[in-house]
Amino acid sequence: MKEKxxxxxxxxxxxxxxxxxxxxxxxxxxxxxxxxRYMLQNEIDQYKKWGKKKSEYTG
Structure with a gap:
């Protein structure tokens, strides 16, 4: 009984x-x-900034 x-x-x-x-x-x-999600959004934001800077130099 005690075991149960x-x-x-x-x-x-x-x-x-x-x-x-x-x-x-x-x-x-x-x-x-x-x-x-935060890391991916941060990466996307960095690429967007980099893309804008690149277009400023090339455009």
Whole structure:
């Protein structure tokens, strides 16, 4: 009887930890997506600036 109680407690903790891990992973994915979006936008902005400067010199 005592073993079953221990097992159910262990399972509850495991489920709780699994849910917490899923929350953390989702948050990390969102943060990573935001970082990639920021980096790409920064690159695009740099190319636009470089393109304008180049056209000033060549045009």
């Amino acid at each position: 109680k221990t097992e159910s407690i262990t399972i509850k903790i495991t489920e709780s930890m699994k849910k917490e891990l899923e929350k953390i992973q989702e948050e990390e994915r969102r943060e990573f997506s935001d970082l990639i």
